Amino acid sequence: MAKQMTEMLKGTLEGIVLASLSDRPAYGYEITSWLREQGFNDIAEGTVYALLIRIEQRGLVDVERVPSQKGPPRKVYSLNTEGQTYLDEFWRTWSFLAERLEQLRDGGK
Amino acid sequence: MAKQMTEMLKGTLEGIVLASLSDRPAYGYEITSWLREQGFNDIAEGTVYALLIRIEQRGLVDVERVPSQKGPPRKVYSLNTEGQTYLDEFWRTWSFLAERLEQLRDGGK
DNA sequence: ATGGCTATTCAGTGTTACTATCTAGTGGTA
DNA sequence: TACCACTAGATAGTAACACTGAATAGCCAT
Numbered sequence: 001m002a003k004q005m006t007e008m009l010k011g012t013l014e015g016i017v018l019a020s021l022s023d024r025p026a027y028g029y030e031i032t033s034w035l036r037e038q039g040f041n042d043i044a045e046g047t048v049y050a051l052l053i054r055i056e057q058r059g060l061v062d063v064e065r066v067p068s069q070k071g072p073p074r075k076v077y078s079l080n081t082e083g084q085t086y087l088d089e090f091w092r093t094w095s096f097l098a099e100r101l102e103q104l105r106d107g108g109k
Numbered sequence: 110m111a112k113q114m115t116e117m118l119k120g121t122l123e124g125i126v127l128a129s130l131s132d133r134p135a136y137g138y139e140i141t142s143w144l145r146e147q148g149f150n151d152i153a154e155g156t157v158y159a160l161l162i163r164i165e166q167r168g169l170v171d172v173e174r175v176p177s178q179k180g181p182p183r184k185v186y187s188l189n190t191e192g193q194t195y196l197d198e199f200w201r202t203w204s205f206l207a208e209r210l211e212q213l214r215d216g217g218k
Numbered sequence: 219a220t221g222g223c224t225a226t227t228c229a230g231t232g233t234t235a236c237t238a239t240c241t242a243g244t245g246g247t248a
Numbered sequence: 249t250a251c252c253a254c255t256a257g258a259t260a261g262t263a264a265c266a267c268t269g270a271a272t273a274g275c276c277a278t
Contacts, residue, residue: 001267004120004202007233010265011116012206019213029225038209047266049226054265071224072274091214093113097121098207100147104128105200110236116264119234138256156235158257163234180255181243 001042013043014051015090018079021061022087025078028052052077060086110151122152123160124199127188130170131196134187137161161186169195 017031026034032048052075055061060083064076079087126140135143141157161184164170169192173185188196 002198002202003233004124004199005206006266007120007123008202008206010119010234011113012210013266014116015113016210016213019210027225039205040209042267044267044269045226046228046268046270050228050266053227068224068274070275072226072272074225089111090113093111093117094210096148097114097117098210100149101121101125101128101203101207104125112264115235119265122235136256151236153236153238154257155237155239155259159235159259162258177243177255179244181241181257183256 005042009043012094013047014055015087015094017048017051018055018060018083018087018090021077021079022084025064025076027066027074027076029074055083058086059083114151118152121203122156123164124196124203126157126160127164127169127192127196127199130186130188131193134173134185136175136183136185138183164192167195168192 016035020026020031020034028049029045031052032043032045035043035048052061056063056077060080061077062080064078066074066076068074125144129135129140129143137154137158140161141152141154144152144157161170165172165186169189170186171189173187175183175185177183
């Protein structure tokens with residue numbers, strides 16, 4: 001992937017996934033496919049799974065193992081209350097950053 | 110600093126500084142102060158200096174040593190052609206990401 | 219049984235911002 | 249003089265995160 005995108009995703013990819021989970025629960029493979037549909041063509045599967053493990057260990061999501069007809073059991077993640085709080089905080093941080101950057105882009109310093 | 114902001118700055122702080130330099134040349138201490146004015150209260154000085162060394166080594170900026178009446182000589186950085194190209198690429202990457210996030214925020218998945 | 223799709227895990231790497239500390243030059247003040 | 253504050257830059261070590269590449273595992277069709 002482009003190096004700039006890789007670096008820019010740090011911190012934001014987590015928010016993207018949490019925001020997606022706030023819409024509806026999903027499992028890792030599904031999230032990866034969805035990200036690719038959204039244009040994040042080069043996101044590695046390993047990246048998504050590592051992220052999911054992190055947010056699970058931080059207690060931001062609940063996990064349920066669900067059998068699949070197409071392969072090994074899925075780990076379905078859903079945002080819990082703590083995760084929602086964290087997501088709200090993410091949006092505040094994002095908004096601050098986005099505002100500063102928009103100011104910078106049009107209008108110079 | 111808030112951990113979310115720390116992670117989100119990875120990749121974007123570089124663009125912010127480059128964008129600032131595209132407006133006018135500046136030296137490290139000045140950039141740090143300016144960032145604080147912009148609301149990035151907790152950015153460490155060491156972070157800015159490290160970033161400036163990186164973009165210098167990548168050849169994105171030109172450097173000039175300028176004596177100061179207030180202290181040791183300043184290293185004044187200015188964006189060069191290569192840096193401008195890199196900044197344009199940064200804005201494209203940022204736009205993509207910002208669009209995706211705005212979509213996510215209003216409208217869900 | 220083999221290959222293809224689904225699904226998850228893991229070890230190792232590179233990049234970046236942070237903390238904490240250090241060096242240095244200038245000017246003011248006790 | 250000695251000390252302090254402000255200006256200005258450098259550096260060693262740490263934490264966090266996305267990536268690479270590979271391995272494991274289950275299901276189905278040929």
